[in-house]
Amino acid sequence: MSDPNELLTVPRELFVPPVVWVDDPATDGFVSVSRTEDEPRWRALVETDGPVVTQVDDGRTPPGEVGLHPSSSCSQPYLVAAMLDALDVRPGDHVLEIGTGTGWNAALLSELVGEHGHVVSVEVDADLAEQARRRLTRAGHTPLVVTADGTEGHPPHAPYDRVICTASIREIPRTWIEQTRSGGVIVTPWGTDYGDDALTRWEVHEDGSASGHCGTSLAFMRLRNQRRNFLVPTEQQINEAETSTTRRGGRELYEMVTFCQASFTIGLRVPNCYLTVDDLDQDHRAVELHDPRSTSWARASLVRGEHPWTVHQLGPRRLWDEVEAAHHWWSEVGKPPPRQYRLTVSPDGTHTVRLHTPHGEHRWAVTP
Ligand SMILES: C[S@@+](CC[C@H](N)C(=O)[O-])C[C@H]1O[C@@H](n2cnc3c(N)ncnc32)[C@H](O)[C@@H]1O
Structure with a gap:
């Protein structure tokens, strides 16, 4: 990976909100940390190479109460840099981001595309989108922040050279492939229902298909409409x-x-x-x-x-x-690591994963 400091050119503290959430073993949930009440603790969280949870339970749990599920965060700087590195943004590029969150990554993308490029960032949560717009303006960045379901992409500004999703997914929406130019790149955390996700990099082809491979393992929150579910028996x-x-x-x-x-x-x-x-x-x-x-x-x-x-x-x-x-x-079959698998999405949207072993090729159709 390139030097993360070359990619992380915007201070994170400009984008992390004054109230964040931390895992709390005593309550088995998430409790709030306020910058006004405990600046050293807030700062320690922001300056550490870890994710900072910025919203729980889709915003339904107010500060002071115990939250159950993280629903937005400012992602771990190491992973933000790894994803930007894989995305390989060039000056002048048109970039679509799904999952604006705090707006930090949208600011980093804006720096990378420069004055001749353009960034559109889509956030499903109206409050988060509004806060991100305000922070971006204050920091002097001008991406377009759209409040919408990012699985639809953002057709008015397509085609994009680069698409990055900062939440994890189980399937690549067709819209993202359709809105990426041929030869363009999509970077997203992707995984099955079981276990962690992989950082995946996909290249979009002329015929409307895309092919990709897995990189490092990561744990991201899922897109709201592709969340995992579980069962609690009595x-x-x-x-x-x-x-x-x-x-x-x-x-x-x-x-x-x-x-x-x-x-x-x-x-x-x-x-x-x-x-x-x-x-x-x-x-x-x-x-x-x-x-x-x-x-x-x-x-x-x-x-x-x-x-x-x-x-x-x-x-x-x-x-x-x-x-x-x-x-x-x-x-x-010899304990193949994830990077040995090849991923494709055909023009009809079918996801296929392939693995070559000394015993032949194995294929899985990944069904939604
Ligand atoms: C890990 S956070 C993104 C971090 C962000 N890029 C940053 O720099 O702070 C994931 C975000 O994806 C948003 N999200 C979840 N489902 C979405 C959807 N269907 N469309 C758009 N955004 C979505 C969440 O609300 C959350 O803010």
Whole structure:
């Protein structure tokens, strides 16, 4: 990657709002930190190379209360630089950003395109879009900030040379490909339902298709309309669930939940399955699998010193068995890392992932 300091030319503190949110183990949620009340803590968050959560629960939880889900953030500087590096913006480019958030990335893009380029940034949340507009104007940047659903792109200013999405997605909307010029580039966090996402870079072709590959692993919040979902069974349902044990050990479990190990492959082979990992206490970790569509759920309880571990499975799918089988397949074909896979979207919108192994080519159609 290029030197991040060459790309991160706009101070982040101009864009982070005066109230931010931090993970709070005591409440198992997010609590607010106010710049007016605790400037050193606010500043420490802004100056650290980490994401800063700027909104929770789509803005429904006010400061002072406990939030449950981060819904907007100022992304981690290292990843912002990695994404800009992959996007390879040139002076004079026309760029579309989806997910304005604080406006910091839109300001960085405006610097990169220069006075002859143009940036359009789309934000679904009207309040966030308005705040970003104000900060951008104050900082002397003039991108067009549009309040809309970014999955529609922004047709009036198409075609774009570059499209960047700063939320993660499960499928590339056709509109983004249609609004990118042939030879143009789309950069977005992309992933299956299972596990983390990959930073992906796609090139758009003359025939309306796009092809891409995976880079580094990252955890971004999803676009609002492509969010993952999970299932919370009742105690009674769990007590009635099918119970078995798994012979898998700690190393295999680590591979199953880690993106640069098996989790990318598992996500392709076990569709519509969402993974959560919870450290319940120092000696007890719960790995859960959720498929709300078929109301299937599984939990492996990893208790220190109690191997083989207990597995509970509920619903028509045996999600744990599917994940174990996918992990086995990944081991058999030589443990391919995500960067070995090739991604394509055909002109009709079908997403296909390909993997070449010494045993031949494997393909998956990624279904929405
Ligand atoms: C990680 S934040 C973006 C960070 C931002 N680029 C910055 O520099 O601060 C993701 C943003 O995507 C927005 N978002 C989610 N779904 C969206 C959608 N369908 N269309 C447009 N924006 C969306 C969220 O409201 C959130 O502000």
